[in-house]
Amino acid sequence: MNVDVPASRELAGIAELAARTTGDRLRTAFRSRPEVDTKRDMHDPVTEHDRAAEEMIREVLGEQTPGSVVVGEEGGTRGDSGDLRWFVDPIDGTANFAVGLPFFCVSIAAVAGDELVAGVVYDPVRDDMFTASLNGATCNGEPIESRGAAEDRTAVIATSYPSPRDLHGDREETLRRYGRVVDAFATVRRPGSAALTLAHVAAGWTDIAYDSSINAWDVAAGLLLVRQAGGTYLPLGGKPGGHDWHAPGYLACVGGFDLAGSVMTEVADLTIAGSGT
Known part of the structure; x- marks a missing residue:
């Protein structure tokens, strides 16, 4: 599956839409001290909001890219065996989210065939949308450049x-x-x-x-x-x-x-x- 720059940008836009769908729910639930379950061990927490946010994301991705495969942290792999695969973490930083520390996000990436072609990281607390496509990287629509310390x-x-x-x-x-x-x-x-x-x-x-x-x-x-x-x-x-x-x-x-x-x-x-x- 070959994806050119316009198609990559379109997939990034779909990922943005799916990520933003979770925003109101996550902001409302933030600092509500939700009940926390664990998965592998006590260092691997999960809440009802992780699961609900992933289902919201899956619904958007299913509508926008029917037949694609969604690989989610909470719900596993679902979908047809198509060339387009989505990797979804509905809340990366669940431990922070659960106790009220404002450093967590939604992460969604698109892989076409063997190429990573689009991705978004959405910070719902600050409403910052980081977007990457084959055309570059932006935060809230403005180009970003990875520059800083040298040593x-x-x-x-x-x-x-x-x-x-x-x-x-x-x-x-x-x-x-x-x-x-x-x-x-x-x-x-x-x-x-x-x-x-x-x-x-x-x-x-x-x-x-x-x-x-x-x-x-x-x-x-x-x-x-x-x-x-x-x-x-x-x-x-x-x-x-x-x-x-x-x-x-x-x-x-x-x-x-x-x-x-x-x-x-x-x-x-x-x-x-x-x-x-």
Whole structure:
């Protein structure tokens, strides 16, 4: 399935429409302290609003692109075996949403065949719509450029590292590496939403981001935003020949950042030479 720039922009518009459909519900529910269930474990929360928002998104995508496949965090994979696949996270940052911290978003991305062609990250609290197509990246319709700090000592890094999964491995080595991050960067933040963090990297509001345990619906839209805005997104730990959005980890940074000279080359076990950054 070949998608040109106009078709990519049309798909991005559909994603925007689907994301905005959830806005009123999520804003109304925000800071209502909804009941929280868990999925895999206590670190993986879900609320009734996650499920309801995903169904609202599925309805719009089904109407606008009949026959497409929707891969959602809450409802799994549904749809025909067509070439167009949507990756949907109805609330990325559920833990923040559930307690009233205003850092969560809706993430929707379109993959045509083997190409990531459109994506949106919608922040309903601020009503910020980050949109990526094959024509570039915007926030609320204005072009964004991924520019910021050039080195660790002046940079803000956002990361969920170390995750509980990281700590279940070599705990001492993991904490040593995290100590290197704290020492090396001007500021370390743990915001709690990979998709919104990547949108902020795309806009130049965060300099570098790293996660070691994510899913396709967390990052598909964000990685396109970063790349279309001129930043760097490196998938980490994926299968050879696999799609970037399926890799279980990532490292992203603003354009012009010195990754080769960064402590993150050690922390993420990254080889910069020949990486195409």
